[in-house]
Amino acid sequence: MLTLLGVAAVVVGFAARLNPLLVVVGAAFITGLAAGRSPVEVLETFGKAFNDNRFVSAVYLVLPVVGVVERAGLRERARDLIARFRGLSAGRFLIGYLVFRQLTAALGLTSIAGPTQSVRPMIAPMAEAALERDAGPLDAAQRQRIKALAAATDNMGLLFGEDIFIAIGSILLMVGFLATAGITLDPIQLSVWAIPTALVAFLIHAGRLLLFDRASRRPRP
Amino acid sequence: MIKLAVVYDLAGVVFATFAVLSAGDRANPRRYGNTAFWGLVALSFLAGDRLGNLGNGILVLGLALIAGLGGLGRSDPPTTSPQERQALAQRFGDRLFIPALTLPLVVAFGVLVLKPLQVHGGPLLDPKQATLISLALAAVIATAVGLILLRQPWIAPLQEGRRLMDTVGWAALLPQFLAALGAIFALAGVGDVIGRLVTAWIPMDALPVAVAVYCLGMAAFTLIMGNAFAAFPVMTAGIALPILVHRFGGNPAIVASIGMLSGFCGTLSTPLAANFNLVPAALLDLPDRYAVIKAQIPSAIPLLIANMVLMYVLAFPH
Known part of the structure; x- marks a missing residue:
């Protein structure tokens, strides 16, 4: 039971908005010590796992090209482009992106878009510009909200598209785990059953985006 | 065969130039903090396999201390207006x-x-x-x-890349830190303890209750661990296989698949899924670091409920 102290430390640390890197290291020591490991052992385990997971941070290799195109005016161009499509509201634009993201993720192309390579340089500025065109000048809270919605749409599309692809990590994890429990399944048997949830996820999120459109078009007092 | 090592070397060189350019950036009052931080990341990519486990542990401690003590500044290299x-x-x-x-x-x-x-x-x-x-x-x-x-x-590319990297700041390393925390949790058996708690305290004699407990458990466990992959083995071994599949005759493929997607509803709602939630907020320069999560929760909750209904209807003989 004591080992759950580390989980509690994470929850409290994040809720108190302490620096998450320190919170994580602190929680690692609390958990490890509570489980009867020595501090050196904890540090070694943590160091090894950190090193094994470097691939998680390799995605920042796309930052230089994103920076270059932003320096040359991509975000401004993206805004101008969307402003010309009068009928394309922010919500409908994001619904289009949701479809694109779900379909490409379902084909295994999970890395062709993402917060770094598409949301920051193109999708967020376009959604923002579309909203600005329809709703007038935006205040800081509205800007934050539409950008956050753009990032949220990317996540919805990825998470509820990728499991339809047979060779994605979570499907392989399930196949492997179930095999050790004596249940032999083909990846495709699991991935087809991701389709119902993918459809519902689309309906829910697209519905919210349409409601967002309607709410933001309402003339403000 | 081209392996990941090539990618790591490239990343190491890029982070090393971020570190060097930071050192010469007089406009950033904390420039040596940035140099040290990105320099350690570069060292990890270039030489992580030669540092040994303890060496990597000390490197991680260094990163956490620089970030935690406010050592990172934000650069603003000259750019186009x-x-x-x-x-x-x-x-x-x-x-x-x-x-x-x-x-x-x-x-x-x-x-x-x-x-x-x-x-x-x-x-x-x-x-x-x-x-x-x-x-x-x-x-x-x-x-x-x-x-x-x-x-x-x-x-x-290097100066603009450095600007964006500083915009993300310490949050960039959080996903990797959390992955490492997952290893500590596994070492200490945290998952098994939670799994035993859930199965010991909640009676699951009725099918709808058992379905709800599995889906909610996947989501809640993912909230705490930040990763549905960590929740899946524990909750599936604890609830899905013995109760949903073996006692109630559920189709294991449907149960597992929708169970994992219930975990993803948790992913949408937790700061511990940093690469999905906190890194985008930092990249988009949002003042509220939880703004993306707040935009997702209204989709995640109805979807979680829908998952329970789907599993109940699709996976079991009626």
Whole structure:
């Protein structure tokens, strides 16, 4: 039971908005010590796992090209482009992106878009510009909200598209785990059953985006 | 065979230049903090396999201390002004999209064409890491396309990359830190303790209750661990297999698949899924670091409920 102290430390640390890197290291020591490991052992385990997971941070290799195109005016161009499509509201634009993201993720192309390579340089500025065109000048809270919605749409599309692809990590994890429990399944048997949830996820999120459109078009007092 | 080591070397060199450029950045009052932080990241990519486990542990401690004690500043290297960018946008027009679209095209080419390719009897790309290798290749090609097509100074990718990296700041390393925390949790058996708590305290004699407990458990466990992959083995071994599959005769493929997707509803709602939630907020420069989570929770909750209904209807004989 004591080992759950580390989980509690994470929850409290994040809720108190302490620096998450320190919170994580602190929680690692609390958990490890509570489980009867020595501090050196904890540090070694943590160091090894950190090193094994470097691939998680390799995605920042796309930052230089994103920076270059932003320096040359991509975000401004993206805004101008969307402003010309009068009928394309922010919500409908994001619904289009949701479809694109779900379909490409379902084909295994999970890395062709993402917060770094598409949301920051193109999708967020376009959604923002579309909203600005329809709703007038935006205040800081509205800007934050539409950008956050753009990032949220990317996540919805990825998470509820990728499991339809047979060779994605979570499907392989399930196949492997179930095999050790004596249940032999083909990846495709699991991935087809991701389709119902993918459809519902689309309906829910697209519905919210349409409601967002309607709410933001309402003339403000 | 091209392996991940190539990607790590490239990342190491890029982070090392961020560190060096930071040191010379007099406009940033905390420039040596940035140099130390990105320098340690560079060291990890370039020499992580030679540092030993304890060495890597000390490196991680260094990163956490620099970030935790407020040692990281935010750089603002000289760049084009908003007016200049507007003018450049007019001049280049839709050509600006070419480098940005080169990225997904090369990734798709790598995954669809290069990955299945065989050279000298072996695969060209390490099959397990083909996506990441493709992404690195795409980054290099797209940068070159951008530099040439948009006639940007050669230092621009590194300076602009450094600006964006400083915008993300310590949050950039959080996903990797959390992955390592997952290893500590596994070592201490945290998952098993939670799994036992759930199964010991909640009676699951009725099918709808058992379905709800599994789906809610997947989501809640993912909230705490930040990762549905950590929740799946524990909750599936604890609830799904013994109760949903063996006692109530559920179809294991449907139960597992929808169970995992219930976990993803938790992913949408937790700061511990940092790469999905906190990194985008930092990249978009949002004042509220939880703004993306707040935008997702209203989708996650109805979807979780829908998952329970779907599992109940689809997975069991009625």
